[in-house]
Amino acid sequence: MLSFLAERDFDAEVMGLNEVPMEDQPEPRVVHLAFQVMVGIGTTLILVSLWFWATAWRKKRVEPNVWQLRAQVALAPAGFIAIEAGWIVTEVGRQPWIVQGVMRTEDAVTQVPNQFAAFGGFTILYALLAVTTVWLLRLLAKSRPPVERASEEAPHAA
Amino acid sequence: MPPEDIVLDLPFLVGAILLIGIVLYGVTGGADFGGGIWDLLASGKRAREQRLEIARAIGPIWEANHVWLIFVIVLTFSCFPPVFAALSTALYVPLSLILAGITLRGGAFIFRAYAHDVIHAQRNWGAVFAISSVITPVLLGMCAGAVASGNIRIVDGEVTSSYWTTWLSPFPIVIGLLALTSCAFLAAVYLCVETTGELQEDFRKRALGAVVVFAALGTVALPVAWRDAPQIWNGMWDRAWPLIPVAVGLGLVTLAAVWTRRFKLARAAAIAEVVVMIGGWALAQYPYLVVSDLTYDGAAASSAMLRVNLVIYGLGAVILVPSLVLLFALFKGQNPAMTGEFGASTGEIDADHRPGPAQ
Numbered sequence: 242m243l244s245f246l247a248e249r250d251f252d253a254e255v256m257g258l259n260e261v262p263m264e265d266q267p268e269p270r271v272v273h274l275a276f277q278v279m280v281g282i283g284t285t286l287i288l289v290s291l292w293f294w295a296t297a298w299r300k301k302r303v304e305p306n307v308w309q310l311r312a313q314v315a316l317a318p319a320g321f322i323a324i325e326a327g328w329i330v331t332e333v334g335r336q337p338w339i340v341q342g343v344m345r346t347e348d349a350v351t352q353v354p355n356q357f358a359a360f361g362g363f364t365i366l367y368a369l370l371a372v373t374t375v376w377l378l379r380l381l382a383k384s385r386p387p388v389e390r391a392s393e394e395a396p397h398a399a
Numbered sequence: 400m401p402p403e404d405i406v407l408d409l410p411f412l413v414g415a416i417l418l419i420g421i422v423l424y425g426v427t428g429g430a431d432f433g434g435g436i437w438d439l440l441a442s443g444k445r446a447r448e449q450r451l452e453i454a455r456a457i458g459p460i461w462e463a464n465h466v467w468l469i470f471v472i473v474l475t476f477s478c479f480p481p482v483f484a485a486l487s488t489a490l491y492v493p494l495s496l497i498l499a500g501i502t503l504r505g506g507a508f509i510f511r512a513y514a515h516d517v518i519h520a521q522r523n524w525g526a527v528f529a530i531s532s533v534i535t536p537v538l539l540g541m542c543a544g545a546v547a548s549g550n551i552r553i554v555d556g557e558v559t560s561s562y563w564t565t566w567l568s569p570f571p572i573v574i575g576l577l578a579l580t581s582c583a584f585l586a587a588v589y590l591c592v593e594t595t596g597e598l599q600e601d602f603r604k605r606a607l608g609a610v611v612v613f614a615a616l617g618t619v620a621l622p623v624a625w626r627d628a629p630q631i632w633n634g635m636w637d638r639a640w641p642l643i644p645v646a647v648g649l650g651l652v653t654l655a656a657v658w659t660r661r662f663k664l665a666r667a668a669a670i671a672e673v674v675v676m677i678g679g680w681a682l683a684q685y686p687y688l689v690v691s692d693l694t695y696d697g698a699a700a701s702s703a704m705l706r707v708n709l710v711i712y713g714l715g716a717v718i719l720v721p722s723l724v725l726l727f728a729l730f731k732g733q734n735p736a737m738t739g740e741f742g743a744s745t746g747e748i749d750a751d752h753r754p755g756p757a758q
Contacts, residue, residue: 351487351488351491352488352557352558353488353491353562359491359495362495362499363495363498363499366499366502366503367502370502370506373506373510374510377510377513380513381513
């Protein structure tokens with residue numbers, strides 16, 4: 242099975258990490274943990290969905306119980322975390338290459354100095370935007386829902 | 400199989416598409432920046448109405464207009480990789496500032512649309528939007544000026560020029576100011592077409608002022624180019640000189656059309672003016688992409704890569720062009736959907752403060 246996934250051929254031999262020269266190996270602990278997080282979340286999401294539809298099928302209507310609703314709220318950020326974890330798997334997993342077999346990451350880095358200052362600056366900028374977005378979304382969530390307002394405004398519009 | 404005697408100059412074709420991308424960004428994205436400039440300069444007793452009109456005009460399209468910047472970046476990255484490497488190194492400082500400016504501008508434009516009537520601090524986002532709308536096009540123009548000036552030097556793939564003086568010198572600065580003015584001039588002319596009554600008169604005055612400043616800066620740029628950008632200067636007199644009377648003529652047509660309130664004609668002439676300006680720049684520095692070390696031919700990726708890219712752009716255009724036509728057709732008319740203030744189509748919080756006959 243793994244042979245097919247990796248090489249598109251059921252008879253292919255999958256090379257183990259130990260066969261890769263030491264200087265061409267990525268950091269295995271990070272990749273391992275990130276991969277587990279990604280697969281774990283994906284499996285959990287599938288199971289919770291199956292639980293939801295099994296209940297709906299049994300009751301003959303969509304009426305989730307309180308634990309199902311709680312599970313859905315708790316899992317709201319899970320999809321994003323799984324995407325990020327998957328990204329870590331590919332990006333850390335391909336190190337030390339930036340283009341596999343062609344160019345190493347250390348050779349691809351820009352010659353411009355003070356990269357930490359630029360990185361810090363952009364991190365602060367995006368943190369500021371993220372905080373503002375969350376604050377504004379909370380503010381909007383606390384205001385009256387548009388459905389309610391639409392029904393109030395309807396007589397005026399007529 | 401195409402007959403073998405037809406030699407298709409692939410790098411030239413891709414370079415021409417790159418130029419089209421830059422021109423489209425200039426006439427669409429440029430006007431977005433210009434909207435922000437007039438937001439900053441809003442004045443008189445209708446200052447608030449001016450700001451609301453600017454937000455209404457650019458609200459639905461500003462993000463779509465920046466697709467051309469992304470297009471230009473991706474095309475350079477994939478088809479002219481040495482140019483991308485050289486520019487992202489040599490112009491690292493202004494390009495980082497441009498990225499910050501575009502990010503802040505977009506964020507601020509959205510943020511200020513909400514809760515500005517309830518929470519006073521929200522109004523500060525208006526200032527962030529306006530100020531970043533002024534700084535970003537200046538920096539973009541400075542990068543273009545640096546590319547044309549010959550200040551960027553590349554030896555064996557390594558940039559050897561300074562990270563600062565390449566763009567912080569007279570010629571790039573004049574081009575930066577010229578870019579800023581052309582944004583303001585385009586936006587004012589577009590806004591004349593989209594408004595009526597007193598508001599239209601406000602933008603008409605601004606358009607007239609901007610055309611005059613634009614012409615003055617264009618004139619100043621000539622002696623500075625002679626002194627600081629000799630290759631552009633020579634290229635202009637060798638090849639691009641017929642475009643100079645055309646540019647002057649189009650400027651006069653714009654001025655006369657705005658003066659006599661023929662705003663649709665003015666819009667067409669203003670767009671043509673910017674096309675001629677950017678086209679003239681390209682013609683003057685031909686065959687260089689970065690004066691004077693990288694030519695379009697020498698910096699091009701392999702022809703297999705260029706061919707794949709051409710196919711992708713062809714397919715992409717089939718999706719993108721009708722989408723953009725639909726977007727502009729929907730939102731550049733009377734635009735009834737945008738009733739919220741500052742471009743907020745569903746402003747729940749400020750609903751009670753919205754002026755209208757119902758209250």
